[in-house]
């Protein structure tokens with residue numbers, strides 16, 4: 001072993017020893033906290049908080065173990081030295097020695113000091129002499145790659161990497177596991193600038209397939225959590241992805257970067273209490289997603305606020321029939337609407353006016369002076385009649401009939417059951433549904449409904465206030481007791497001298513209200529967990545992947561979750577299923593932030609080799625010659641393979657070709673139209689027909705839509721002629737190595753030319 005390798009190995013061993021100590025300490029602290037058996041609620045609460053905090057720390061320290069150290073930067077000039085040091089090791093997290101100064105031994109990749117590791121070039125060396133990539137297997141250093149950045153420096157280590165891309169290429173060529181990995185060792189400069197962009201405002205990141213949009217979005221989440229820890233740990237970061245399989249695919253990246261406090265969700269999961277297990281047709285989802293649905297719902301709510309056609313007779317329990325005429329109800333409705341409160345919150349205003357009018361009617365009837373003089377009832381009698389009306393079940397039934405209290409679920413269910421009259425007939429027919437589970441496209445409708453209805457939480461708030469008062473009283477009692485015991489002691493000793501006045505009692509340092517508040521901090525869940533259960537949660541930052549897929553209604557939902565509009569949106573319009581429905585970013589974002597958003601592009605494809613990308617580019621140009629495909633960073637020398645077969649032989653040939661395309665290590669995806677799946681499943685190993693795809697299997701069967709955002713070593717695209725151009729573009733760009741195309745029907749534009757060539 002060379003001296004260079006040996007010294008790195010020694011360093012790495014030191015870091016792992018220190019990590020081990022930290023892990024052990026965290027585990028011990030968690031265990032010790034668990035064992036504490038304090039008396040009383042406060043003690044139990046403190047114990048639970050400690051157990052959870054230490055537990056999270058253990059998980060975070062365990063998460064970063066793989067490839068903990070991956071880089072080193074050597075500074076080139078005494079003037080450039082940072083904290084008197086001429087070199088720093090870079091890793092997944094920062095680690096400090098156990099010495100008095102707590103000297104940093106490993107620098108967090110997100111720290112400013114680490115930045116030149118990603119940005120320095122020989123043109124702009126940023127004070128670096130050398131950049132070193134350290135490759136690990138377990139705790140072993142297995143390779144070093146050095147780049148000389150200061151060309152005047154003649155020192156050589158024997159590990160020089162002349163092109164400076166060996167580590168990147170190895171990562172890109174590595175066999176896929178079915179789970180996305182982090183790119184922390186090889187973040188490229190254009191990506192780094194996005195990852196570390198300031199966190200305020202909306203940033204749109206656009207780029208073709210494989211340009212690292214997803215990777216960048218995830219690393220940005222990790223960076224923001226590091227740079228804005230105080231704020232974001234409290235308000236949480238939300239990452240929105242297109243479907244649960246995709247979220248499973250990316251789910252390990254943030255834990256490997258030491259971050260566990262992020263909520264990953266699809267839009268369909270963002271209405272607590274609703275599980276969207278149903279499926280819409282694409283056409284139905286499209287109708288439900290239109291911005292016009294907000295108007296439809298608003299109109300539907302207004303129509304729940306009705307007035308009687310003629311006169312409504314109400315049989316009061318004690319006072320006989322009361323009459324509610326249309327005009328009175330209309331006046332009450334107009335007044336309630338004028339409050340501009342949501343439906344359920346405006347409802348008491350409506351009820352109040354109706355009760356008032358009915359009381360007046362009753363007072364008139366009972367107290368009228370037969371000789372035309374003033375009403376004969378006194379204020380007490382009138383008040384009693386008011387009470388009689390306000391507490392009458394019959395009156396409340398009538399009010400509920402005209403202006404019912406509604407839940408979002410009721411409202412949306414009623415609309416879907418009978419949307420005729422609110423939408424053009426054909427659209428109404430598409431979304432009409434009288435039973436069945438909620439779908440992902442229903443969730444933004446439910447959220448909109450919740451906004452329109454509002455929650456009448458006055459009872460809950462009154463209960464909370466009563467509970468708070470109770471706690472204050474209790475705390476006051478505790479404090480009084482401690483105060484009493486102090487004065488008793490002093491009196492007993494009969495020496496109220498100056499010293500005694502300096503003795504602090506609980507009263508002096510904490511008042512009852514604060515003590516009560518402390519008791520309230522009982523919610524042990526992390527911010528991400530609390531956010532998941534709260535429809536009105538305001539996230540500190542929202543990241544949306546495949547943002548081009550979101551409907552207008554979904555945007556409304558997300559914007560409500562981000563009152564500060566701190567968002568990173570990544571997407572690729574060219575991969576959008578229904579490009580016609582998608583407006584420009586300006587039209588999507590305009591209503592919320594005007595033109596105040598930043599727009600950046602990524603142009604290098606790290607996934608698809610140039611041989612495959614060339615083919616996909618032909619498809620892209622057949623859609624719109626102006627669309628610019630990304631540039632592949634590498635080639636494999638293996639051109640895509642086209643296989644033409646008879647329709648009857650198709651399933652058997654897919655089975656055979658799958659055998660050929662199955663890599664020794666890594667994964668194969670067969671991307672085929674849904675209607676062929678049952679037949680194909682029988683010919684492919686490990687495929688369970690009808691089950692949700694397990695991406696960690698060696699062979700995965702998907703349709704083009706399901707393959708969005710994913711990648712595999714080799715890919716077989718079956719019957720491309722049945723796909724839309726954008727879906728085909730997605731399917732063709734999923735391979736990191738080889739692509740096969742199998743077809744019995746005619747090839748679509750863009751591919752046919754490639755075969756003849």
Ligand SMILES: Nc1ncnc2c1ncn2[C@@H]1O[C@H](COP(=O)(O)OP(=O)(O)OP(=O)(O)O)[C@@H](O)[C@H]1O
Pocket residue numbers: 168171172181182183186187188191207208209210211212213214215216572575606607708709710711733
């Ligand atoms: N700097 C990098 N170092 C190593 N690998 C990278 C880098 N950037 C991207 N990659 C890899 O390239 C592949 C594609 O990245 P990613 O999935 O983020 O692209 P994308 O732009 O989201 O693609 P798509 O639009 O097709 O979903 C992934 O395997 C990712 O790890």
